[in-house]
Amino acid sequence: MRRERRRVTGVEQVGPYTLLRVDAGGLDAGEPGQFFMLEAPGRLLPRPMSVCLAVAGELAFLIDPIGPGTRALCALERGQELQVLGPLGNGFDLDVERPLLVGGGIGIAPLPFLSERLGGPPAIVGFRSDWHAEAAPLVPNAEVCIEPVYVTELLPDDPGDVLACGPEPMLQALRARVSHQGGGAQLAWEAPMACGYGACYGCAVEIDGELKRLCVEGPVLRAA
Ligand SMILES: Cc1cc2nc3c(=O)[nH]c(=O)nc-3n(C[C@H](O)[C@H](O)[C@H](O)COP(=O)(O)OP(=O)(O)OC[C@H]3O[C@@H](n4cnc5c(N)ncnc54)[C@H](O)[C@@H]3O)c2cc1C
Ligand code: FES
DSSP, rough: OEEEEEEEEEEEETEEEEEEEEEEEEEESTTOOOEEEEEEOOOOEEEEEEOEEEETTTEEEOOOOOSHHHHHHHHHOTTOOEEOOOSSSSSOOOEEEEEEEEGGGGTTTTTHHHHOOOTOOEEEEEEEETTTTGGGGSSSSEEEETTOOOOHOOOOOOEEEEESSHHHEEEEHHHHHHGGGGGGOEEEOOOOOSSSSSSTTEEEEEEEEEEEEEEHHHEEEEOO
């Protein structure tokens, strides 16, 4: 884990999302599913973002502008600098036999990097509109659905090793579907995070009756 001040190398609009590219400098991209805390200009606390792409000396983050911090990040321009801390947390376990990537909405953010590391396995991605689905081509080999069709409806009877990221209802539905198949699915969860490295307890969630810090134990957890 390192903290560095990095320069923005590109800002692209992808449907409603922004793909923010920064010069990686001395930062290690980490494993898919790990995240970085990005300084949000004008905000006190940084915001957690998954690595979307790690190529040619750049780290790219796909950002949904849902509030003041994410809007400030999306408003950054090429050449500006921001503080970047990471990689943080536990990513996906890549030792899987039959990977199937599943993503919903901005939850597709870690899938391009994950797909690249796993050699382009099949994927299912779902969005709430055609506009949001403009991000789908970022994920190779993806079957795409738009609401009212949900990703769970495209899941095969024997889905193999599911690796997923998306809204909580989608993760809960996947968890219910795959738990009777051995519970081996890997699900990336979210919680508001203030520090990102275990110091503030802001991200504590109850897992099996115990409070755990999602930034340290997760964000990727086994469904079981
Ligand atoms: C490990 C991790 C990786 C993430 N990766 C990405 C990513 O790649 N791209 C991306 O766009 N977003 C990602 N997020 C979510 C992103 O960090 C939040 O959307 C952002 O912090 C919101 O900040 P804001 O100031 O824009 O909005 P805020 O005003 O802080 O929040 C807007 C609304 O969203 C809710 N909210 C904020 N953060 C979260 C959260 N983490 N979980 C659930 N609800 C929340 C708030 O309660 C509020 O209702 C990730 C979150 C985590 C924990
Ligand atoms: S975000 Fe501070 S402990 Fe997890």
